[in-house]
Amino acid sequence: MIATLLSPRFLRNALPALSLTVLLLAIFQLQPRTMSYFGLNLLLNLALPIAFATIAQMCIITVNDLDLGIGSYVGLVAAIGATWLNETPLLGVAALLGCILIYAALGALIHLRNLPSIVVTLGMSFVWLGMALLVLPTPGGTVPGWIRAIMTLKTPFLPFTIYAAVAVGVIVHFGLMRSAYGTVLRGAGGNPRSVARAGWSLLRTKVTMFALAGFFGMLSGLSLIGLTTSADANIALRYTLLSIAGVILGGGEFVGGRISPIGAVIGAMTLTLAASFLTFLRLPPDWQIGAQGGILIVVLAFRAVINRAEARR
Amino acid sequence: MAAARTAARLATRLLERPWLWAFAAAFLVWLATIIFTKGQGGGEILSAALAFGTFSVIVGIGQMYVITLGPGNVDLSIPATMTFAGAASMKIMATQDSMIVVGLLIALACGAAIGVFNYGLIRLMRIPPIIATLSSSFVFQSAAIAYGRGIKIKPPPSLADFTTARIAGFPILAICTVILALVMTVVLHKTVYGRSVIAIGQNARAAKLSGIAVDFTRFVTYVMCATLAGLCGFVLSGFSGGASLNMGAEFLLASIAVVVIGGTSVAGGFANIPGLWGAALFMFLLVTMLNTFGLGAGIRLVMTGLIIITVITVAGGKSTDR
Numbered sequence: 001m002i003a004t005l006l007s008p009r010f011l012r013n014a015l016p017a018l019s020l021t022v023l024l025l026a027i028f029q030l031q032p033r034t035m036s037y038f039g040l041n042l043l044l045n046l047a048l049p050i051a052f053a054t055i056a057q058m059c060i061i062t063v064n065d066l067d068l069g070i071g072s073y074v075g076l077v078a079a080i081g082a083t084w085l086n087e088t089p090l091l092g093v094a095a096l097l098g099c100i101l102i103y104a105a106l107g108a109l110i111h112l113r114n115l116p117s118i119v120v121t122l123g124m125s126f127v128w129l130g131m132a133l134l135v136l137p138t139p140g141g142t143v144p145g146w147i148r149a150i151m152t153l154k155t156p157f158l159p160f161t162i163y164a165a166v167a168v169g170v171i172v173h174f175g176l177m178r179s180a181y182g183t184v185l186r187g188a189g190g191n192p193r194s195v196a197r198a199g200w201s202l203l204r205t206k207v208t209m210f211a212l213a214g215f216f217g218m219l220s221g222l223s224l225i226g227l228t229t230s231a232d233a234n235i236a237l238r239y240t241l242l243s244i245a246g247v248i249l250g251g252g253e254f255v256g257g258r259i260s261p262i263g264a265v266i267g268a269m270t271l272t273l274a275a276s277f278l279t280f281l282r283l284p285p286d287w288q289i290g291a292q293g294g295i296l297i298v299v300l301a302f303r304a305v306i307n308r309a310e311a312r313r
Numbered sequence: 314m315a316a317a318r319t320a321a322r323l324a325t326r327l328l329e330r331p332w333l334w335a336f337a338a339a340f341l342v343w344l345a346t347i348i349f350t351k352g353q354g355g356g357e358i359l360s361a362a363l364a365f366g367t368f369s370v371i372v373g374i375g376q377m378y379v380i381t382l383g384p385g386n387v388d389l390s391i392p393a394t395m396t397f398a399g400a401a402s403m404k405i406m407a408t409q410d411s412m413i414v415v416g417l418l419i420a421l422a423c424g425a426a427i428g429v430f431n432y433g434l435i436r437l438m439r440i441p442p443i444i445a446t447l448s449s450s451f452v453f454q455s456a457a458i459a460y461g462r463g464i465k466i467k468p469p470p471s472l473a474d475f476t477t478a479r480i481a482g483f484p485i486l487a488i489c490t491v492i493l494a495l496v497m498t499v500v501l502h503k504t505v506y507g508r509s510v511i512a513i514g515q516n517a518r519a520a521k522l523s524g525i526a527v528d529f530t531r532f533v534t535y536v537m538c539a540t541l542a543g544l545c546g547f548v549l550s551g552f553s554g555g556a557s558l559n560m561g562a563e564f565l566l567a568s569i570a571v572v573v574i575g576g577t578s579v580a581g582g583f584a585n586i587p588g589l590w591g592a593a594l595f596m597f598l599l600v601t602m603l604n605t606f607g608l609g610a611g612i613r614l615v616m617t618g619l620i621i622i623t624v625i626t627v628a629g630g631k632s633t634d635r
Contacts, residue, residue: 066443113626116579118387122566123621130614137611241447254385254441286459293451296444297434304438 008310012303016250016263019299020270023277030280041159043276044269045227048151048161049074051268052220053239054246055172058264059213061247062176063189063206064255065110065117069125070217071240073099075233076132077221082141082231089144100214107210111203125240132233139232143225151226164223165265172261185209189257238289245296246271270295331576335591338574338624339598346602356482358601363487364477364552366593370490371545372564373571373589374497375538379442380572382531383514383581386442388538390431390450391568392561395546397453398423399556400461402547403468410471417547424543427453428536435535436528442535458558465555476551486548491590498586510534514581570596574624 004010027043028035034043053070060067077096085092106124110117153160176182187195188205196202220239225231248254249270250263274295275288283291343362347355372391379388398420406416427449434445468476478485501507509530512520521527545564550556573579574595575588599620603613 109622109626115625116573119569119573119579119625120622122569123618123625125566126614126618126621128618130611130616130618133611133614134609241451244444244447245451248441248444254443284459287455290452290455290459293448293455296448296451297438297440300434300440300444300448301438304440307439 008306011306013251015299015302015306016266016270019295020266020273023270023273027273027277027280037159041161044159044161044272047269047272048164049220049224049227050239050242050246050272051165051168051265052216052223053236053243054264054268055168055261056213056216056220057243058247058252058259058261059209059216060117061252061254062186062257062259063209064257066244067121067213068118068240069121069128070213070243071237072125072128072132073217074221074224074236074239076128076135077218078225078231078235079132079136079141079233081147081222081225082143083136086142086144096218100211100218103214104207104211107206108203111206129233136231136233139230141231143229147222147226148229151223165269169262169265176259176261186257186259189255242271242292245292249296249299332585332588332591335575335588335595339591339595342595342598342602346598346605349605358598360479360482360484362594362597362601364484365597366590367484367487367490368545368549369564369567369571369593369596370494370589372542372568373575373593374494374586375541376568377572377577377584377586377589378510378534379538380577380579381510381514381581381584382534383517386581387569388431388446388535389443389565390427390446390453390539391542392565393450393454393457394424394427394539394542395549395561395564396556396558397427397457397546398543399546399550399560400457400466403466403550403556404461406469408467408469410469413469413472420543420547421540424540425536428539431539432532432535436532461556461558465557467555468551472551473554476548486552494586494590501584501586506530506533511582511584514583567596570621574621
């Protein structure tokens with residue numbers, strides 16, 4: 001029993017959950033009042049949009065690409081959500097579907113022309129931001145009532161955010177880790193050549209994963225404006241880096257289709273808590289981003305130690 | 314007959330140069346702009362393009378060396394390094410002309426230290442370079458915010474004069490950067506270090522087996538890239554009237570874009586320095602053209618993004634399979 005618990009494999013898988021628990025306990029220790037429904041709600045409020053963005057990024061990382069435009073994309077969705085979706089719902093829905101289609105097309109373009117995804121998505125970050133400015137030139141807008149209603153839902157025992165985050169993690173886990181096609185999708189990141197030789201279309205896997213990223217990015221933007229009640233084109237620019245950090249923190253790897261959906265959700269929550277942790281430590285808010293970087297480094301250091309222990313066996 | 318054949322051979326050889334396309338695109342965009350203004354301000358636009366392009370080229374050189382190391386190598390900490398080095402050096406100089414040399418050394422040292430830190434994460438903790446430089450950029454961006462306290466610190470007057478001075482329309486800074494680019498071209502193609510970088514990018518395993526000091530070469534490259542970012546933060550602070558906290562932001566895209574548009578292979582192992590200048594001029598002239606056409610910020614951003622993607626789609630797409 002103890003041997004299993006100390007085995008590198010188990011430790012590595014448990015690391016994301018362990019770091020979240022440690023952080024949460026530290027916050028409870030510093031400020032016991034957070035240990036309540038209301039406190040948890042305040043702490044984890046913004047975790048859901050970040051979790052969606054992280055899942056979106058994870059979809060892209062699964063097929064060995066990287067999306068440097070997800071933050072501005074979430075901003076565009078927020079802008080559409082707070083304008084068209086409220087005033088002319090049909091146009092709003094069409095625009096959001098169009099965005100997902102563009103994402104799918106990006107996957108096709110990157111695959112067919114063998115382009116570096118970093119550059120393409122970096123270029124797209126300009127396009128998304130520009131479109132968001134066209135839709136919503138100045139911060140503001142009105143969020144549709146139903147989005148607001150969902151995001152402020154009063155659920156029993158624990159805040160809505162926690163239920164939603166768990167549900168997202170579990171659903172994506174079953175979709176990608178347990179289903180047959182999910183295995184093919186991950187295989188396309190692990191060994192594209194053998195997946196292609198086995199008769200699967202690599203184009204299709206890439207398009208699917210990019211479209212999924214567009215879908216989860218959309219959920220991120222909509223859940224975000226449900227909390228903020230207004231939108232701004234620049235509202236989510238930092239999500240790009242946060243989402244990458246979240247995936248890695250959750251145990252995902254850059255290449256090889258090694259991902260962990262539940263880990264990614266936990267990673268997103270850890271990053272959200274990192275900011276609050278600083279506040280409770282009474283450190284100046286200047287260091288908030290730095291703390292996220294610091295936590296990332298510490299967790300990765302632990303992982304390096306575990307991996308080294310494994311290699312020694 | 315022979316002369317014609319030599320000319321034709323010369324032309325084909327020239328067309329094979331990947332950097333030519335960046336310059337051609339820059340020229341076309343410039344032409345479109347001055348046709349729109351009916352020939353007015355063509356010289357001024359070029360002069361401004363040289364001045365602003367300088368900064369992209371300085372960080373682009375470092376980024377190019379890093380990217381040439383092979384897949385997965387990229388430095389995302391350039392903006393944070395620029396901001397940190399700029400803020401630290403401006404604060405220490407405290408607008409004193411006598412402190413300029415000290416300030417420059419401080420900026421370079423900040424850059425080098427961040428580079429050492431980055432490579433420490435990559436080598437000792439086996440963190441992929443993208444995540445390593447990303448997390449260190451979080452840390453140093455915060456450090457810059459905490460240290461700079463959000464105030465724009467003015468540069469010493471002589472530094473401001475130097476960074477904005479021109480000789481016959483040519484910015485002095487641009488001339489210095491051209492010299493820097495030439496030196497780095499020689500380093501890339503004629504020194505053991507430069508050739509090691511290319512060899513590692515082409516096949517890291519083969520490079521290691523043939524006795525190249527892979528770790529040392531990568532270490533030097535990351536440190537050099539960060540040092541150049543520090544230098545860029547220093548001169549950009551002088552040029553733009555002080556260090557501000559978001560001054561590095563646009564250089565994340567710019568540093569990567571000039572490398573790729575300039576014809577350097579993203580898969581590594583093939584670098585191209587002249588292309589950096591072509592791409593930097595192109596990027597600046599593109600924004601100028603869209604401004605001249607009187608387009609709003611939204612359209613301008615969309616067009617910039619689309620044109621970058623178009624360029625990479627047309628220029629890239631070479632098979633990287635081996």
